[in-house]
Amino acid sequence: MTKRKEYNSTYVVAITLIATLGGLLFGYDTAVISGAEKSIQEYLIKPLGLGAFAHGATVSSALIGCIIGGIISGFLSSRLGRKKSLLVAALLFLIAALGSAYPEFLFFTKGKPSLGLLFAFNFYRIIGGIGVGLASAVCPMYIGEIAPAEIRGRLVSFNQFAIIFGMLVIYFVNWGIANGRPIEWINDIGWRYMFLSGAIPSLLFGLLLLFVPETPRYLSLIHQDKKALNVLEKINGKERALTILKEIQSTVAEIISAGKKTDKRQLTSYGIGVIVIGILLSVFQQFVGINVALYYAPRIFESMGAAKDASMLQTIVMGLVNVIFTVLAILTVDRWGRKPLLITGSIGMAIGMFAISALAYNNIIGISTLVFIIIYTASFMMSWGPICWVLIAEIFPNKIRGQAVAIAVAAQWAANYLISSTYPPMMELSSAMTYGFYGTMAILSAIFVWNFVPETKGKTLEEMEKLWIKDKRH
Secondary structure, eight states: OGGGGOSOHHHHHHHHHHHTHHHHHHHHHHHTHHHHHHHHIIIIIGGGTOOHHHHHHHHTHHHHHHHHHHHHHHHHHHHTOHHHHHHHHHHHHHHHHHHHHOTTTTTOOTTOOOHHHHHHHHHHHHHHHHHHHHHHHHHHHHHHHHSOGGGHHHHHHHHHHHHHHHHHHHHHHHHHHHTTOOHHHIIIIIHHHHHHTTHHHHHHHHHHHTTSOOOHHHHHHTTOHHHHHHHHHHHHOHHHHHHHHHHHHHHHHHHHHTTTSOHHHHHTTTOHHHHHHHHHHHHHHHHTOHHHHHHSHHHHHHHTTOOHHHHHHHHHHHHHHHHHHHHHHHHHHHHHOHHHHHHHHHHHHHHHHHHHHHHHHTTOOSHHHHHHHHHHHHHHHTTHHHHHHHHHHHSSOGGGHHHHHHHHHHHHHHHHHHHHHHHHHHHHHOHHHHHHHHHHHHHHHHHHHHHHOOOOTTOOHHHHHHHHHHHHHO
């Protein structure tokens, strides 16, 4: 039992922290638009005589890139490797930060809005979205393949913490840039600084990635077993590294023996069930309505009667709560397991959303609504926020992990887009019905986890592969 705990925690944590900069950029890039969207509307949308549709499409254009990034993540991570795919994401983040800050570069004149300039801005936002989609798939995969089984859940959960922390950082950066400045300056220059600030963590991410190793699972897949063993020895020690490498090599041998199969058959070689579970984990993570709470929080609080400054303060309070409960998940995921946290979180989210639905139905607006929103978001952050990424990183067998993660992540971003875009019309129809729908999805998510999701706590990635082989036989 003691040997199971012999790993170089300092080395593993250092690698993980570098990889989670991709998660920080994920949160940073998706949330930066919240501070700049009104300025973009004034600078680009209104002068062209365009309305709400163009504004909404511009604000959400990065999500198109996220879906693309998720789709191509399987191809890139399988062909280039996990590390090089993260380097590509870092480059895309950098290009998006620079291009979004100055979309006039080369082809347009500053201060002269045009459709071409609007398309250029959206192009750079989509480039950033591709980086987000790529990082959202590959960062958890990289950490999952590096981490020892005993602490894998905790380390992959760091990625969710980094996402939430990245959002919190850019909220403060946006506030710092805009605070005390005249609105004319913000609409002309300030919003550019907001996007440009992302270049700093992008460069840091790219530079630090040069010092991390490729994952031993991928190295073994490309027949570089000596390098794989070297990485495993640094993480687990010599004796345990040999045991782990033999387990990895046995799965690689299965991949080689199945090499004549088509990619499609390889993807379903462990049955369709594991793919469906991965997709549904992703879909439920979005269908419970979390991004509605995150993206529209200031508007929700304003609709509850809060002044604009107060609504921003309440959003920051909610952000701090998110960080605290994400830390709780990090501390408990490898102790309590994945399923108990997911089910507990689903119940908490259902309580929060059904209560908000009842309050909305009775036109009750006040501190009680804020309390239940915090209960809802706290329940998500201690469960579905980080744990969904943990499971996506670890449930898929080595042979199909790249492709399967890509499908699950693409499904997640598509579900994100669907839920975010349908929120305003659903609210116009009935706010009580809208929040009741999210509460119902939370209940269904708990039933789904109880019946179909396996517990993965403490299992190596190779042991997970044997689980799916066993299930397929039954």
